[in-house]
Amino acid sequence: MINKQQEYNKRWADKNKEQKRKLSYRSTAKTFINKYAEKDDLEILNELIEKKLKEF
Numbered sequence: 183m184i185n186k187q188q189e190y191n192k193r194w195a196d197k198n199k200e201q202k203r204k205l206s207y208r209s210t211a212k213t214f215i216n217k218y219a220e221k222d223d224l225e226i227l228n229e230l231i232e233k234k235l236k237e238f
Contacts, residue, residue, distance in 0.1 A: 195202050
């Protein structure tokens with residue numbers, strides 16, 4: 183039996199697919215940066231971030 187919170191979460195996820203995907207990607211990126219990235223990875227990511235910031 184599904185409880186009310188699970189129902190709410192499912193309805194939210196169904197209505198907000200793009201937002202859910204974005205949050206998932208952000209979480210994955212944070213995990214990579216904080217747990218697995220080495221210096222060269224961070225330098226590459228920093229270049230990508232700087233390039234993206236210039237677009238705004």
